[in-house]
Amino acid sequence: MTTAAATISGYLKQKAPFFGSHEWITLGLVLLAFAIPALTTNPQALSQANLILIAATAALGVYIMLRLDLMSFAVPSFMAIGGYTVAVLSLRLGVTDVVVLGLAAFLVPALCAVPLGWLILRLKGVYFVLVTFVLTEIVQLLLFEAAPLTGGSNGLVGMPAVRFFGFELWDNSHVLLTTTGLAFAGFLVTAIFTRRFRYEFAAIEKNDVLAESLGLACWKYKAMAFAVAAGVSGLAGFALVNMLMTAHPTSFAPMSSVNYITYTIVGGKGSILGTLVGAILLVSATDYFALRGELSPGLFGLLIIVVTLLARGGVIGTVTTLIGSLRARGSRWVGNGPARKAPKGDIR
């Protein structure tokens, strides 16, 4: 067998694991949140954990679309659709089963995203950004104006506690368990979806003209991604409404999309772990920023500028690069280090 044949044959025999280390760490960290109510009953700690998980789940909507090189401002729209779906189902129809509500919070926004995606996914770059931003404004307007369904400026208040197999999840720790369950579902769906189609997403992100010329129907993957991103955002909307026991338009303000984008980019848009790390760091930092009052949005903006200029990979991308450099240096010192592996950024 020639060297070429041996290299290729060896490559074909390699089986890449379905999940990489980042997916396992992320899912593990989210699962750890189930233990928080057993560790503390401090309402502030529980509330902070709730906010982090909701922010991280919402930011997944941004992460999924960024994998296709599309910057979406539509997350608050789909959060609102998910949140209001749950509020209407529980208040008007008496549905309180958390699994049924979770499915509805995922499926209704995802189904709404299909026709919207058909309209806007032909756009790229700034045009896509603009249209998704306008979409959040339109949804905001509808929430205020469609008062018979949404309660208008009063919102929908007094939602009953959700139930899990008949067990009522009513207090602070139960709310965190519900949020954690929804966040875990969102992260699991996102991890499976983005890993299953990692080659397709990477190709569309890097060179969609080439991908199409090789036979990839890019629009199908963009449409699927838009629907899944909408569904996951809907889960975050459910968690937010459940925490506040109220569905109100101001919870889904268009400008909140800037926060979700910031979490994703500062954490690292190349990895699902980046979304979680970004949310943990920045939601925690929000307490600090809040002390600066009006400066808070400016500080967020400054962070985006700093990360964009100095560390495009975000926290996770930078740490991964540093670890890679240290390993490479280590293997050079050893001299006969291991054979060169595929470098950072490989799809496998």
Place this chain on the structure above:
Amino acid sequence: MTAVPQLPAEALYAERMSKSFGGLKVFHDVSFTLQPGGLLGVIGPNGAGKTTMINIISGRLAASSGQVRLGETRIDGRPVYDNAGRGLVRSFQQTATFSGHSVSDNLRSAVRFARRDLSVLERLAPLLEQFGLVENWNRHAEVLPYGLQKMLGLTMALATQPRILLLDEPAAGLEKSERSNIDAYVGFAQREFGCGVLLVEHDMELIRRLCPQVIVLDGGRLIATGSPDEVLNRKDVIDAYLGGGDEEDGDAEH
């Protein structure tokens, strides 16, 4: 993912194909046939409409009139990915790879998108070795020298196991010593995969070496058809080249 078996060979027919952008006629009434496993050269000065013709045949642009058929199936105006799925695959003037990803993952992506079996990479082994892609197997595409990036892009097109290859100036930008790779590539594509090849090229030596038949475009019109020696001695063809023209744009430049 279910692999699609290799497709049967079929001829490519361009029939009275025209393309205008507003009042600007890019080419007009161009017809030719590329037989299964055949090789047809397309030459002409810059601005003759060669890349636009590839864009129309591949589905990236719609023809203003006329039609393109693959066997009995009309394919003009169909999406690029749809035509690629039928075995009609193009290459690009400039390097076209997925940056940030290794040579092996670039090839895997090509096979995957065409829904072919990965074992095609084993069939490509002699070519990959000759081009020096095996020794760069785990390196990122964008760090490779220009010539290697170009050959990677071409090999990705071949990894889809096409019936028809549309090659848009494959030798452009290659060192003289690297140009023999194109001879090897085209020969391999025809021999191993039975590909019909439409070769758009400015390198007349390459055209003379490879193409039994060429068509000449000038100002959007087909002005000559025949063997390279016949057409390259014609006065209208020489005049067309001496007259020159505007630069054409490439696609998917990364």
